[in-house]
Amino acid sequence: MLFNSYVFIFIFLPIVLLGFLLLRNKTPLLPIGWVALASLFYYSWWKPQFLLLLLGSITINLIFGKILIDGRLSRTLSRVVLTFGIIFNLGVLAYFKYAGFLVANVNEIFGTGLSMPNILLPIGISFITFQKIAFLVDAHRGLARNFTILNYIFFVTFFPQLIAGPIVHHSEIMPQLEAALRRDFKADFAVGISIFIVGLFKKVVIADSLAIYADAGYAMVKAGHPIDTASAWITVIAYALQLYYDFSAYSDMAVGLGRIFGFRLPLNFYSPYKASSIIDFWRRWHITLSRFLRDYLYIPLGGNRHSTLRRYFNLAIVMLLGGLWHGANWTFAVWGGVHGLLLGLNHAWRQLPFTRHRFYHSAPVRMIAIVFTFLLVTLAWIPFRAETIGEARIMLAHLFPFNGGPLGLESFTHFWKAQFTHRGSFENWFKPHELWPAVLSPDYLSTVARPVGILLAVNLLVIFLMPNTSQIFGNFRPVLGTEAHRHTLRGALQRLDARAAFVLAFLFVLSVLGLSHISPFLYFQF
Known part of the structure; x- marks a missing residue:
């Protein structure tokens, strides 16, 4: 269930929020338990069988945590328990995420014919594993507090951060559990839903528009088709911007959802x-x-x-x-x-x-x-996006086409001088002639996609000149800021008035209109 989907926005979130409101004035066990139960349902939406894996892992980590906190162990024995806990968590992660990778490399290196395991990767397992390991290490160090079974389950499964982070520390969430129920719900909802809408707009309208060009370029390289240098640069820049807005969008939406329920999640993305x-x-x-x-x-x-x-x-x-x-x-x-x-x-x-x-x-x-x-x-994002090292090398070769010669200073200078002195060459940056027709329908650029040059230029200007979401909403203290960024979390937005509501409503309508094509967040893959 994606944040950028009809079922999440118009069904799941309203139901969970309504239950939370009805229970929040009762004993803290009820609203916290309700949200934890909803989070488990959220996790099981994609593949229900993975819920058993999550519950089993939580149970075993609860046992390790309980032993480390309440077992009155010697330092040596505590370290042994911690070691087994870390091995268990890394073992689960290794099996689901790296078993196929290991078998493939053994076959390649030793020429063996081991069969490749067909293992489906549970979503969010990388993030969840790190959170549980951090808790066990801190339990060993005597730093884990506010520990109850419900608190631990909520800390691990809270759905805004469950799938793709931020990697939440127990010391950030557990102390907020009771305080969240005493906060001003109307104020938190206004701030939270505003940040959520900004993130939704970034994902649906901006990131998914940039994905058209990034995916098309890498598809051409994967298929073995040559692309011109302008198209190659547009591809790698489009992907850099797509990943930026995609991850920024998820971070905003997670922060916004957490704030709706009265929780401040840690800062995870700050104009990188x-x-x-x-x-x-x-x-x-x-x-x-x-x-x-x-x-x-x-x-x-x-x-x-x-x-x-x-x-x-x-x-x-x-x-x-x-x-x-x-x-x-x-x-x-x-x-x-x-x-x-x-x-x-x-x-x-x-x-x-x-x-x-x-x-x-x-x-x-x-x-x-x-x-x-x-x-x-x-440039470093190229191997990150490419499916193989060979594809990454080909893309780099398209970026710097020096006829197979060395990347010397003379050839480098000559190439870039040619790009900006010949009118026809420069126009290729805005109208790449080899990339798009082979992948997209002939009328796509004129009917659906934005002009690529303008799209990249506008988004670069926004990134470098505009304040980020944490700065815009800084007056409302939307995140648990780090010391490195706390002094720069200035509030560009003074209050959420009618003008802000109008702008946010406009962004929301544009985003909802784009939900007919739902795409997963890039960090869901990790």
């Missing part, structure tokens, strides 16, 4: 394409994933407490595993490895003396850094 470095990018993109990898992998590995070389090695390992967390494919490993390398280079760059000069932190240099970071991230 405004980042001035790769380090800054990972403080803005999937913030809760970065937090988990830092607290439960990077720091236990030693973090930056050892030598510089060891620090860079730890970064590389963390990003490589973070890449594989996104999917069982070497393309994700390459993507994670690229970001690990870029992070290492970024940290090394910051150690150079001139980076502390005042000029280095001036506005012009920062603008150049933002554009350069955006280009690096956009």
